[in-house]
Amino acid sequence: MSSFLNKAGTAVEAGEGVWPVRRRRIxxxxxxxxxxxxxxDNILVEMCEKLLASGVPVARATLHFRMNHPQWIGARILWKEGLAEAKINTFAYGIENTPEFLKSPVNAIHQGAEEVRKQLEDTADDEDSFYQELRDDGLTEYIAWPVEHTFGKRHVATFSTSRPGGFTNEHVDLLRDLLPALTLVSEIRLKNIMARTLLQTYVGPxxxxxxxxxxxxRGSGATVGAAIMICDLRDFTEISDLWPRDDVIHLLNDYFDAMSDPIERYGGEILKFMGDGLLAIFPLSKDTACHDLLQAIREGQALMAQLNQQYAGNGREPLRYGVGVHVGDVMYGNIGSRRRLDFTVIGPAVNVASRLETLTKEVKRPVLLSRAFVEMADCAKDMDSLGTFPLRGLGEPVDVFAFPER
Structure with a gap:
C-alpha cells in the first residue's frame, strides 16, 4: 500500500485516516x-510525549495503583506537560476513608464506574476542590478510566487537556484504544515492583x-564479614499468656519499631524476626559498620525508654530486653528444605552473638558485646569489662563487655 505525507509531515497509508495511523504507531x-x-513512570512520560507529538493535546496524565506494601495502600504517578520525569506520590492506609478520596473520580472508578469525564470549563454547581485545582492549572477536561489487571485488580488512568473545548472525539478514541496495551505494560511493571517490595518486606533489601x-x-550464598546483633524480649511468654491477643501484637509492633528503625537507619539489615526476637547484621564492607551498630543500639535503647514511659503512664510494667553483639565471618545465603528456603546467616559468629544475648539474663545487663567486637569498634575504653565467661556449646570462654550503667 502506498503512503503520503500529511501537512504535519507524518506518513499516512493510502486509504487510512490520520488518527488510525497515529494510534497504531503508539x-x-x-x-x-x-x-x-x-x-x-518512564513509560508514562514517553507515552505522553508521543501523544503530544501525534497531535493529542495531553497536558496532564496520572496512573493510580493499589499496592501490596506494609506502609502504603497506593501510589500515584503524575506527569504534566513540560516535565522530563514523572512525580510519584505514595498514600498511607486510611486515605481511602477520607472525604476527599470518597468523592474523588479515582474512588468512583474503584467502585465500578467505567468512565469519569468532566468538562472543566463548565463551573455550574461544582464546588469540588479537586476539579477546581485542575481549573486553576488551566485544564479544560478530565477523563478517568479503569486499568483492569488480572484477578480483578482495578487501577486507574487519567488524562487531562488544556485545549479550549477539551478533547475531541478522535482524541478520546485514541486514548481509550491505548488502555489495553497500557494495561499489559503496567501490570508487568507493577508485578515486578510488588515482587521486589514483598521480598524487601519479608527478607530485607x-x-x-x-x-x-x-x-x-539451596546452599547458594557467600561468606561475608559482619557485625551481628541478636535481640530478644524478656518475659514474653508470661506477657502473651496474660495479655489480650491484640494487646500482645501491639506490644510486639511497638518493641520492633523501637529496635528496628535505628538498625535500618544506620545501614543494618534485619534478616528475620524470631517470635519476640530479631537477627540483624551490619556488613563489614562498610568501614563504619561497628560504629553504626553501636549507634543503632543506643538509639533503640532511647526509643525503648520512651516506650516504657508510655507504658508506665498506662500502669504497665516496663519492657525488658537483651542484646548480644559479636563480629566475624558468616555464611550468608539460602538454607532449608528442597521447597522451603530461608535467606539468613549461620556460623560460629552468629552462635556467639546468640549466647551473649542469653547471658544478659544472668549478668543483668541489657547489652553484651564480645572482645572481638569492641576491639574492632575501638570502643573498649567506653565499655565496662565484665570478665571472661564460658558460653554454652563454645570451646573457648569469651571476654564480655557491657554498656556502662547510668
Missing amino acids: LDWLVNETRGERFI HASEQILSGVTT
Whole structure:
C-alpha cells in the first residue's frame, strides 16, 4: 500500500485516516518497544510525549495503583506537560476513608464506574476542590478510566487537556484504544515492583536483591564479614499468656519499631524476626559498620525508654530486653528444605552473638558485646569489662563487655 505525507509531515497509508495511523504507531511502541524499560513512570512520560507529538493535546496524565506494601495502600504517578520525569506520590492506609478520596473520580472508578469525564470549563454547581485545582492549572477536561489487571485488580488512568473545548472525539478514541496495551505494560511493571517490595518486606533489601538476581538454589550464598546483633524480649511468654491477643501484637509492633528503625537507619539489615526476637547484621564492607551498630543500639535503647514511659503512664510494667553483639565471618545465603528456603546467616559468629544475648539474663545487663567486637569498634575504653565467661556449646570462654550503667 502506498503512503503520503500529511501537512504535519507524518506518513499516512493510502486509504487510512490520520488518527488510525497515529494510534497504531503508539500502540506498536507500547507493545513492542518498551521491553527494555523497567519502570512504568518512564513509560508514562514517553507515552505522553508521543501523544503530544501525534497531535493529542495531553497536558496532564496520572496512573493510580493499589499496592501490596506494609506502609502504603497506593501510589500515584503524575506527569504534566513540560516535565522530563514523572512525580510519584505514595498514600498511607486510611486515605481511602477520607472525604476527599470518597468523592474523588479515582474512588468512583474503584467502585465500578467505567468512565469519569468532566468538562472543566463548565463551573455550574461544582464546588469540588479537586476539579477546581485542575481549573486553576488551566485544564479544560478530565477523563478517568479503569486499568483492569488480572484477578480483578482495578487501577486507574487519567488524562487531562488544556485545549479550549477539551478533547475531541478522535482524541478520546485514541486514548481509550491505548488502555489495553497500557494495561499489559503496567501490570508487568507493577508485578515486578510488588515482587521486589514483598521480598524487601519479608527478607530485607540486600537479601531481596540477591534473590531477584537469581540466588535461589539451596546452599547458594557467600561468606561475608559482619557485625551481628541478636535481640530478644524478656518475659514474653508470661506477657502473651496474660495479655489480650491484640494487646500482645501491639506490644510486639511497638518493641520492633523501637529496635528496628535505628538498625535500618544506620545501614543494618534485619534478616528475620524470631517470635519476640530479631537477627540483624551490619556488613563489614562498610568501614563504619561497628560504629553504626553501636549507634543503632543506643538509639533503640532511647526509643525503648520512651516506650516504657508510655507504658508506665498506662500502669504497665516496663519492657525488658537483651542484646548480644559479636563480629566475624558468616555464611550468608539460602538454607532449608528442597521447597522451603530461608535467606539468613549461620556460623560460629552468629552462635556467639546468640549466647551473649542469653547471658544478659544472668549478668543483668541489657547489652553484651564480645572482645572481638569492641576491639574492632575501638570502643573498649567506653565499655565496662565484665570478665571472661564460658558460653554454652563454645570451646573457648569469651571476654564480655557491657554498656556502662547510668
